[in-house]
Amino acid sequence: MNKERVAELVKELLEEIGEDPSREGLLRTPERVAESLKFLTSGYDGNIEDIINNAVFKSHANNMIINRNIEVYSLCEHHVLPFFGTCHIGYIAQEKVIGVSKLARIVDFYARRLQIQERLTEQIAHEVMDAVGAEGVGVVMECQHLCMMMRGVEKQGSIMTTSSVLGSFRNDPSTRAEFMNLIK
Ligand code: ZN
Numbered sequence: 570m571n572k573e574r575v576a577e578l579v580k581e582l583l584e585e586i587g588e589d590p591s592r593e594g595l596l597r598t599p600e601r602v603a604e605s606l607k608f609l610t611s612g613y614d615g616n617i618e619d620i621i622n623n624a625v626f627k628s629h630a631n632n633m634i635i636n637r638n639i640e641v642y643s644l645c646e647h648h649v650l651p652f653f654g655t656c657h658i659g660y661i662a663q664e665k666v667i668g669v670s671k672l673a674r675i676v677d678f679y680a681r682r683l684q685i686q687e688r689l690t691e692q693i694a695h696e697v698m699d700a701v702g703a704e705g706v707g708v709v710m711e712c713q714h715l716c717m718m719m720r721g722v723e724k725q726g727s728i729m730t731t732s733s734v735l736g737s738f739r740n741d742p743s744t745r746a747e748f749m750n751l752i753k
Contacts, residue, residue, distance in 0.1 A: 570603075570610070572600075572603040572604065572607060573603075575599075575602070575606060575607075576599035576600050576602070577599070579598070579599040579602045579603060580599040583595060583598065583599070608681070609642075609644060609681055610644075610681060610683070611681045612677070612678050612680065612681035612682040613681075613682050615678055617675070617678055617696060620671065620674045620675065620678055621667065621671055621674075621675070621700050624667055624668035624670075624671045625665050625666070625667050625668075625700060625701060626665065626666055626667075626668070627664060627665060628662055628664065628665060629664070630662050630666060631662065631663070631704075632661070632662075633659055633660070633661050633744075633747060633751070634659065634660055634661070634662060634666060635658070635659040635748070635751050635752065636657070636658050636659075636669055636672045636673075637655075637657045637751075637752055638655045638656075638657065639655060639656045639657070639658065639672060639673050639676050640653075640654075640656075640673075641653060641654055641655060641656045641676055641680050641710060641712060642680060643681070643682075643684045643686075643689060643712075644682075644683050644684065645683070645684065645685065645714060645716050646683035646684055646685055647685075647716065648716040648720070649683065650714070650715040650716040650719070650720075651715050652684075652686060652712045652713065652714040652715065652716075652729075653712060653713060654710065654711045654712030654713055654728065655710070655711055655712075656676050656690075656693065656708065656709070656710045657707075657708070657709045657710075657752040658672050658676075658693065658694075658697060658706070658707070658708050659706070659707045659708075659738070659748045659751065659752065660697055660698075660701065660703040660704075660705065660706045660707070661703055661704040661705050661736075661737060661738075661744070662701060662703060662704070663701075663702055663704050664702065665701045665702055666701060667701050671700075672697065675693055675696050675697065675700070676693055678696075679692045679696070686710060686712050686714075686729055686731050687731050689710065689731075690708050690709075690710045690731040690732065690733045691733045693733070694706045694708040694733035695733075695735070698735050698736065703735075703736060704736055704737045705734070705735060705736030705737030705738035705739065705740075705741070705744060706733075706734070706735045706736060707732065707733070707734045707738040707745065707748040707749075708732065708733045708734075709730065709731070709732045709749075709752055710730070710731050710732070711728050711729070711730050712728065712729055712731075713727070713728055713729075714729060734748075
């Protein structure tokens with residue numbers, strides 16, 4: 570991302586919405602917005618292999634591993650407004666497990682770009698499945714969307730839930746039920 574070019578565009582945008590980019594409070598706003606956007610869309614630059622790097626360990630565990638309440642912050646691709654909430658990830662290992670902090674890094678990697686919640690949920694599930702060669706994976710995400718809260722239908726209380734289940738979490742109702750019960 571060319572930060573100088575983005576800052577120029579933000580300055581033009583400020584003018585178009587009726588602001589005066591030369592007033593004191595806005596003087597450095599274009600640079601700040603460019604800096605902020607670079608971070609919020611940093612998922613485009615990274616490499617998932619570098620993120621997971623060396624954090625997959627051999628294990629004979631065959632039980633369900635769950636990480637609840639991972640914070641999610643992303644931007645909706647329709648309005649470029651934030652959506653945010655929590656993500657719960659569960660998987661059943663076969664021979665490998667992944668370092669717990671890496672699950673959060675996987676969430677950030679896919680969240681830091683323009684997204685829809687449904688795709689974000691799917692991408693996280695597939696990434697965990699691929700990374701550890703799991704027997705099954707389940708991901709549930711609960712988010713609030715500012716594009717619904719601040720504009721549009723203005724529904725402040727609504728929470729959108731999405732889920733993605735793969736492998737045994739999809740094929741075995743009792744495994745899926747165990748997961749859903751544990752993340753409650
Ligand atoms: Zn939206």
